[in-house]
Amino acid sequence: MSLVRDMMTIAAVSAGAFFFLAGTVGLLRFPDTLTRLHALTKADNLGLGLVVLGLLPQAGGLRDGLKLVSIWLLGLLAGATVSQLIARTAHHGSTR
Amino acid sequence: MLPPAPALDATTTPSGFLLVLSIVVPVMGVLLAFVLGNRYVRSVACAVIPLGLAIAVTILVALSQSKSPLVYLLGAWPPPLGVALRADGLSAAMLAATAVVICAVAVYADADFSVTATEIRAPFTFWILLLAVWGALNTILVGGDLFTLYVALELLTFAAVPLVSLDGRPETLRAAIRYLLFALVGSVLYLLGTAILYGLYGTLDIVLLSHWIGAEPTSLVAAALMTTGLLAKTALFPLHLWLPPAHAGAPAAASAILSGLVVKGSFFVIVRLWFQVMPGLPGFGATQLLGALGAAAIVFGSVLALRQERLKLLIAYSTLAQIGYLFLMFPLAFDASGYLESGDALAGGLLQAVSHATAKAAMFMAAGSIYAGLGHDRITGLHGVARVLPLSVLAFAFAGIALMGVQPSGASLAKDLLLQAATKTGQWWWAVVLQTGGMLTTAYVVLVLAHALASSDKSIALTGPAPRLRDMAALVLALCSLLLGFVPWEPLLSVPYDSTSSFFGPGALAKLLLPVLGGVMLAILLSPWPDPLVSSARWKVATRVLDPFRRTCCAFGGLVQRGNGVLCQWPAASISLLMLALLFGALMLVAA
């Protein structure tokens, strides 16, 4: 049972790490703000989501699991808002 | 290697609660004044200041009766887990001096920072910060834990920096930023040292550390870092870049606090560190280096003071020189056994600190009155001011005489003690420095007085009213400094010297005349401004004889000024900071 849980964790966290890596490479290599943001959101949403998903089987109880999920939700919320703000500023900057 | 450890003072002494009160009362005042605001700020200060003075006096009395240090364990937790407050003779003397200076400054500032029904920025800030400086200093003086001292030092810095920029002019803002940044570097160095000491001994309590500390390389690194950090906060040459603009730019009452008291805070921590935590660690080389820096400060500060156009800057540079004076006690306290002895030299140094605190505060207050009266403080424009502002000039003169070390001032007693220590330890070169320092002090005091007492052909119009109370505060403070020699110091500091025996007689007269005559000569030679004494017709011949000397001396002064210009740049000052830290570390390692 614990082996299955560990396998799940390893798989999900590795997938999450991959998205973080891809997002970071995109952030560094893409040419302008909007495309960089595009890359970043992959890391933020998918990467963080997969890492949290992978950690859930390791959580000590329901409370810890809920805390992990709320971290993901808060991360999503903050990421979405900040991306909006950055995109809007970049858009204004380019059209002016 | 270390003296056997006496029993730890792990209990609160009966009057120990006074130490708590000495911190809590000013801090309570800060909080109350902040919340109440408006005109209550002054009322709170008026209530707190006499109370604080009474507490300081009570500590003094309690200490001289009990003959052993007062101790208070905060929260009843004994060190190393808890924090202790301790007061010995040194702290009690400084506590009392602080209280007296704060009182005088408060009386003086009452006219400048009067409060009205609607709150005004400057008085609100000033009164609160005055109380905050007091609380911070008291914490430094009685704190028994190195980290508590760190917090107290930061408290002091945070109270002092806004005082510098109280009037919001760009120059004072610049001075305040420089001061803050450099002081922060100093505190970081100090904190580094505490981290290492905790890692070595698992305590930061001063008494415990003094039993456990040994001359290991690691503890020496800590000692060097802490010393240098504190030197930066004390503005010992060559780490003085922030001091002159900050102290000269602040309003007079604030300058009195900054110059008289604030620099003594970090100085006192150095004394605690070297004499109590690690008397066996510094060794001969490091003490000599500290003394040498002091000597350089005396020369630089005094020569630069003589070249200033403005009175407040002159006084600020004089502070620089006097800080140097304070550090001469370190080599003199070092004796053959390899320890820093808490004897004559320490008593002399502490007395010097007390007398400088009172005299310098009085000097800045007098200068502030003169500035307020004339609307400027150019030294060459002071002619005739003694006629219109006699009390201010008198206060300045008394303060100057006290600084010069004329009997029975505290500075004179201090000088005697230090000279005695120099003879005893056979370090004659510091005696030379001490005498030269006295002459240089005389030089700039005489320079100002000569201009102030010279007659003026124009009548002087005062730009503002001269409140009598203000001048009286400065005068009383100057008199305090002048009469410190009469205070019975025996119960507080180990002063074996019979201070009242030789006020008159040929020896005393020579002791008085030598620095005065030397000082007058130096003033004539080193000051680039036309001298009111020399420029009169009767002295023509003398002038012609002196001229070549004067030109050489002026060139020397110019050189010093240029050197100072380099040292006062940020990169040079911060590089010398690190260099000093490494130098102290290396010297202590060699000694160990």
Added chain:
Amino acid sequence: MSVATAFEIVLAAVVLGLGTWTIVVRETFSATVGFVAYGLLVALIWVRLDAVDVALTEAAIGGGLGGVLLLGAAARLWDADLMAMEAPGEVARASAAALSVLTAAALAGAVLLLPDPAPTLAPAAVANAWATSLSNPVTNVLMAFRAMDTMLEKVVLLLAIIGVWSLAPDSAWGGRPGPRHQADPRGVLAFLARLLPPVGIVVGIYILWTGADHPGGAFQGGAIVASMWLLAIMAGLADTPPVSRRSVRFILAAGPGLFLVVGLAGLLFGAAFLSYPPAQAKPLILGIEVAMTLTIAATLGLLLAGAPERSAEP
């Protein structure tokens, strides 16, 4: 070498790399961003050092509020970027580098020479936890064994506020600090500022409450509450209060004030100044911590807002 050590080496290298970049990069704005990232990674080091209380503080302050403070300053000083002076020459630069390396080497030597086994107060702190009936030893040290430092540190915060306010122009004294942020009622920031603060305030209170027995406490909780307040201010939903308001000043002084009052009660009726009677220790400490959380939140928020610069009328 174990995996953990390898991870730690990589972490330290990344932190130092970021630190170096922060120091040498040309634009001030980039340096600020670098510093924020540095602060967050340093928080990770604190977790590895098993000091979660400090990690929370470092993340909230070093990476969070400190970052906001520096970013705000960098943005407002944008035009001043090229106007600084007193640049060191080549010689000064080289000697600065040499001396910094020497200092770091001396410190590294000191670290390597620290004694083994290391002296520690951890057993003493744990053994004396009965006195407060709180099981987080860090909170015990902060609130009981070294309560004096904590109280004085709160006074430092108050002095910082006074210092910042003292920089106001005389005409603006008593007014509101910082610029007025214009609300865009349909904007995404306003949306976030409506959604997040209730959650954030709950989290802040939770961190304060859990600080009694687990990592957390007044400072970390206060920092979170402060950031929620700042979010509302930046979104234009709230305004900074005028500095002359009595209630604001009361909140700013409440933490150290209550601390002092409890301390003095200990001096008068109990064992000593800043001692707590063991039976009431927990409620007393929690009471002080609640007051301190409010004070810290208000202080941090107002420190970020800056000196008063507008009249009190909205």
Added chain:
Amino acid sequence: MSGVTVFGLCAAAAVGLGFYGLITNPQPLRKIIAFNLLGSGVFLLFGVVGRRGAVAGTGNDPVPQALVITGVVVAFSATALAIALLLRLFQTTGSTKLSNRTSPGDGSDPAGG
């Protein structure tokens, strides 16, 4: 080499970096950032000291941790005060130059009385 030592060396290096930045960076804001870097190095040193003093039941000596928390607050307040001073100076002069034209002090205008 254990993890504690790694972080101890990292702390020493951060202190060195901070000093270098503080000395050589001419812009005051950069000096403030360097000061914060320096401060974090010092705090890390406390953390390493505390970690070495860990005993069963506590992962890190609580006393250094408490000292660091106090220190972080003080460093933050210092940063806030320094930045407020800088902004005010910028407002009044439009420049954050720290040096006067001549050597400091000598060239400043008459002091307030």
